Amino acid sequence: MFFNSLAFAIFLPIVFFLYWFVFNKNKNTQNTLLIIASYYFYSCWDWRFLFLLVFSTFLDYFTGIQIEKSNSEKGRKFWFWLSISVNLGFLGIFKYYNFFASSFAEMFTSFGFKVSPFLLNVILPVGISFYTFHGLSYVIDIYYKRIKAEYNFIDYSLFVSYFPLLVAGPIERATHLLPELKEKREFNLEKAKEGVYQIVWGLVKKVVIADTCAVYANAIFDHYPSMNSFSLIMGAIYFAFQIYGDFSGYSDIALGVSKLFGLDLLRNFNYPYFSRDIAEFWRRWHISLSSWFRDYLYIPLGGSKGGLWMKIRNTFIIFIVSGFWHGANWTYIVWGFINAVYFLPLLLSNSNRNNMDSIILKWNLDSVKVLFSILTTFLLTCIAWVFFRARTITDAILYLKRMFTNGEFSPQYLNNERYNYELLLMIGLFVLVEWNNKTKVEPISGKRSWLKMALAIMAIIAFGTYSDYKEFIYFQF
Amino acid sequence: MAMKNFLLYVFKIFVLTFVLMFIMDKVYSYAFLQSNKRSKISFIYNSPPTNYDVVILGSSRANNHFVTKMFTDKGLKTFNFGMQGSKLFESDLVLKLLLEKKNKIKNVIIDVDVTLKSENKSDGTFLKFLPYFDDSYVIKEHFKELDDFNSFYYIPFYRYLKFDSKIGFREMFFSVLNKKGNEIDNGGYSSLSENSGNLNTEVLDYQPHRNRYYEEIKKICKKNNINLIAIMTPMCEKAIVNDYFKKVNQLYPEIYNYENIVTEDKYFSSCGHMNDMGAKVFTAKILNDFFSYECD
Numbered sequence: 001m002f003f004n005s006l007a008f009a010i011f012l013p014i015v016f017f018l019y020w021f022v023f024n025k026n027k028n029t030q031n032t033l034l035i036i037a038s039y040y041f042y043s044c045w046d047w048r049f050l051f052l053l054v055f056s057t058f059l060d061y062f063t064g065i066q067i068e069k070s071n072s073e074k075g076r077k078f079w080f081w082l083s084i085s086v087n088l089g090f091l092g093i094f095k096y097y098n099f100f101a102s103s104f105a106e107m108f109t110s111f112g113f114k115v116s117p118f119l120l121n122v123i124l125p126v127g128i129s130f131y132t133f134h135g136l137s138y139v140i141d142i143y144y145k146r147i148k149a150e151y152n153f154i155d156y157s158l159f160v161s162y163f164p165l166l167v168a169g170p171i172e173r174a175t176h177l178l179p180e181l182k183e184k185r186e187f188n189l190e191k192a193k194e195g196v197y198q199i200v201w202g203l204v205k206k207v208v209i210a211d212t213c214a215v216y217a218n219a220i221f222d223h224y225p226s227m228n229s230f231s232l233i234m235g236a237i238y239f240a241f242q243i244y245g246d247f248s249g250y251s252d253i254a255l256g257v258s259k260l261f262g263l264d265l266l267r268n269f270n271y272p273y274f275s276r277d278i279a280e281f282w283r284r285w286h287i288s289l290s291s292w293f294r295d296y297l298y299i300p301l302g303g304s305k306g307g308l309w310m311k312i313r314n315t316f317i318i319f320i321v322s323g324f325w326h327g328a329n330w331t332y333i334v335w336g337f338i339n340a341v342y343f344l345p346l347l348l349s350n351s352n353r354n355n356m357d358s359i360i361l362k363w364n365l366d367s368v369k370v371l372f373s374i375l376t377t378f379l380l381t382c383i384a385w386v387f388f389r390a391r392t393i394t395d396a397i398l399y400l401k402r403m404f405t406n407g408e409f410s411p412q413y414l415n416n417e418r419y420n421y422e423l424l425l426m427i428g429l430f431v432l433v434e435w436n437n438k439t440k441v442e443p444i445s446g447k448r449s450w451l452k453m454a455l456a457i458m459a460i461i462a463f464g465t466y467s468d469y470k471e472f473i474y475f476q477f
Numbered sequence: 478m479a480m481k482n483f484l485l486y487v488f489k490i491f492v493l494t495f496v497l498m499f500i501m502d503k504v505y506s507y508a509f510l511q512s513n514k515r516s517k518i519s520f521i522y523n524s525p526p527t528n529y530d531v532v533i534l535g536s537s538r539a540n541n542h543f544v545t546k547m548f549t550d551k552g553l554k555t556f557n558f559g560m561q562g563s564k565l566f567e568s569d570l571v572l573k574l575l576l577e578k579k580n581k582i583k584n585v586i587i588d589v590d591v592t593l594k595s596e597n598k599s600d601g602t603f604l605k606f607l608p609y610f611d612d613s614y615v616i617k618e619h620f621k622e623l624d625d626f627n628s629f630y631y632i633p634f635y636r637y638l639k640f641d642s643k644i645g646f647r648e649m650f651f652s653v654l655n656k657k658g659n660e661i662d663n664g665g666y667s668s669l670s671e672n673s674g675n676l677n678t679e680v681l682d683y684q685p686h687r688n689r690y691y692e693e694i695k696k697i698c699k700k701n702n703i704n705l706i707a708i709m710t711p712m713c714e715k716a717i718v719n720d721y722f723k724k725v726n727q728l729y730p731e732i733y734n735y736e737n738i739v740t741e742d743k744y745f746s747s748c749g750h751m752n753d754m755g756a757k758v759f760t761a762k763i764l765n766d767f768f769s770y771e772c773d
C-alpha cells in the first residue's frame with residue numbers, strides 16, 4: 001500500500017475516523033488502533049514479514065528492559081550485544097548475505113578458483129533497514145543510559161511500527177517519538193491543516209516531479225551508450241530531482257499523515273539542493289539517517305576528537321557505511337566513498353561547519369559567490385548520483401566518461417518519445433517555488449493558501465505521471 | 478468544533494479537486510478538437526469530410542504493408558488508418574467514426590489474420606479515442622462494454638489521468654499548438670527498415686475465432702455500399718503458421734490469403750512485418766489484383 005495509491009486513500013480516512021471518533025478514549029486506545037492499522041499497512045506488502053517485525057519489536061523491547069534491570073556490567077553487555085547481533089544478523093541475512101557471498105565468489109574466481117556460492121532465495125522485507133535502525137537506536141540509548149527502558153509494550157511497538165514511518169522513515173528516536181506516544185493526543189485544527197498541506201505538497205513532489213523525471217531519467221540511463229553529452233547531463237539532473245522528489249515527497253506525506261494523528265515526526269529534508277557545500281548538503285538530506293550515523297557511529301568511533309587521521313578515517317567509515325545501508329551493491333558503496341571525498345577538503349580546512357546560517361541573497365558579489373557554490377554543490381551531487389542510479393560501477397564510469405567526452409549538446413529524441421530538454425521548465429518552476437519557500441516546511445501554507453492549494457492540486461492532476469507508475473525508491477532500502 | 482471545521486475544510490478540498498477535474502476535462506476535450514495533425518484519430522475527427530476511394534484498416538500489418546502513395550499515384554484517394562497494436566475492436570471503431578464524420582468511402586481494405594484471435598481492445602490504441610469520448614456517439618456506444626466505461630463516463634478527467642503519457646498535458650498542449658505528429662505522414666503509411674540479417678521465427682500457435690468486430694465491419698460495409706477487401710498479409714518464410722491461414726479461410730472464405738505472396742527475408746523487417754521494399758512489392762500486387770480496372 002503506497003501513499004499515492006487508491007488503497008491508501010481509503011485506508012487513511014478510515015483510520016482517521018476510528019482514531020478520533022471511536023478509539024479516542026485514552027492514549028492506550030489511540031496507540032492500539034495505530035498499531036493495528038500499522039500491522040495491516042505492513043501486511044499489505046507481505047504478511048509473512050509481519051512476524052519478523054513483531055519478533056524484532058519484541059526482541060528490542062525485552063533486551064531493553066533486561067539491560068536496564070541488569071545489576072552487572074556483564075549482564076548489560078550480554079543483552080546489549082544480543083540485541084545488536086540479532087538485529088544486524090537479520091539485516092545481514094536478508095539484505096547483505098547474497099552480496100557478500102557473490103562478491104567473495106567473484107574474488108575467488110578472479111584468483112582462478114571456481115566457486116559456486118550458496119545464495120538465499122529471499123526477498124528483502126520492506127522497511128527492514130528503517131525499523132532495525134529504530135530498534136538499534138533505542139537499545140543503544142538504554143545501554144548508554146540516555147533513556148529509560150519502555151515497559152509498555154503497546155507504546156514501544158508503536159514507536160517501531162508506526163505506519164507513516166515504518167517502510168521509508170524518517171528514522172525516529174525514542175527520545176523524540178516515545179514521549180509523544182505516552183500522552184493522549186487531542187485534535188488540533190492548525191496541526192491537521194499543516195498535515196494536509198504537507199501531504200499535498202508531498203504528492204506534488206512524488207507524482208509531478210519524481211515520477212515525471214523518472215520517465216526521462218530511465219530513458220537516458222537505460223540507453224546511455226547512445227546518448228549525447230547534453231542528454232547525459234540532463235539524465236543526471238533528472239535523476240537528482242527524481243530521487244529528491246521521491247524521497248522527500250514520501251517524508252512530507254509521512255510527516256503530514258502523522259500530524260493528522262497529532263504526532264510530530266522528525267524533519268527529514270531541508271531543501272538540500274540549496275546547500276553551499278557538501279557538509280551542508282548532508283545536514284539537509286535524509287537528516288534522520290545522517291544524524292543517526294553521526295550519533296551512533298561517528299561519535300562512538302571518536303568523532304572529530306582524535307587526530308587528523310582519525311577524523312578522516314571516521315568520515316570515510318560513516319559515508320561508506322551510509323552508502324552500504326542503501327543497498328547491497330558496490331555502486332552505493334562508491335557513492336558513499338565519493339561523498340566522503342567531497343567532504344575531505346572541508347574537513348582538512350576545518351570549514352565543514354561554515355555554512356550553518358540561512359541563505360540570504362542580495363544584489364552583490366557575495367550573493368553571486370553563494371549562487372556559484374550552490375550550483376557547484378548541486379553538480380557534484382549529480383555526479384555522485386550517477387553511481388547511485390547506475391546498475392554497475394562500470395556503467396557509471398562509462399556514463400560519466402561519455403558525458404564529458406561526447407561533446408554534443410544538441411536536443412536528442414529519447415526512447416520514451418520525448419526530447420531530452422522537455423522537463424527543464426517544470427524543474428525550473430519547482431526550484432523557484434522551493435527557493436521562495438525555503439524558510440517554511442512546505443509552500444502551500446500562509447497567505448492565499450486556497451489559491452496555492454488549487455494550483456498544487458491542478459499540478460497533481462495535470463502534470464502528474466500515473467500511467468507509468470513508480471514505487472517509492474527508498475522502499476527497496 | 479475544531480474537528481467539524483477540519484472535516485469541512487477537507488470537504489472543500491474534495492469539492493475543489495472535483496471542480497478542477499471537471500474544468501480541466503472540458504479544457505482538454507476542447508483542446509483535442511483543435512488539431513487534425515496529432516494522430517490518425519484526430520485526423521478523422523477534426524478533418525472536413527472526404528471522399529475516399531480506398532480506406533485501409535488494421536494493425537501494424539496494415540500500417541506497414543500498404544503504401545498509400547502507390548494508391549494515390551494511381552489516382553485513388555487513399556488513407557492508411559492501420560495502427561500499431563490495433564485490433565479489430567479499433568478497426569471497427571475507426572470505420573464507424575469515418576462514417577459518423579460524413580466521409581464517403583468506396584473501398585475498405587482490411588488486414589484480418591492474426592487479429593482474429595481476440596475481441597479485446599488494444600491498450601495502446603483505444604486510448605487515442607478517449608478525448609472524443611464525450612463528443613462522439615459512436616465512440617461512447619463502442620466503449621459501453623469496457624470495464625472502465627463508468628469511470629471514463631462519470632469521473633471527469635479520469636481518462637486523461639489514467640493515460641497521461643499518451644493523452645495527458647503534453648499531447649493536449651501540442652494539440653493546441655497544432656503541432657504535427659508523425660502518424661499522418663505518408664498518407665498514414667509507416668515504412669520499416671530492412672532487417673539486420675537474422676529474422677526471428679514467429680510461431681502462430683493459436684486458433685482463429687469468429688470475431689464480432691469483423692462481422693460488424695462486414696455489416697457496416699454492406700449497409701453503406703462499401704466494397705470490403707479483407708486480406709491476410711505476408712509473413713516471412715521462417716514463420717511456423719500451423720495452418721493458421723487455412724483455418725482462417727475455413728472460418729471466413731472471403732478473406733484473401735496473401736500470406737505467401739512475399740516470402741524472401743530481404744523483404745522483411747521482422748517476421749510479421751515487411752520492410753519498405755516488401756511493402757511496395759505487396760502493394761503493387763494488391764493494386765494489380767483489385768484496382769487494375771479502376772486504374773485503367
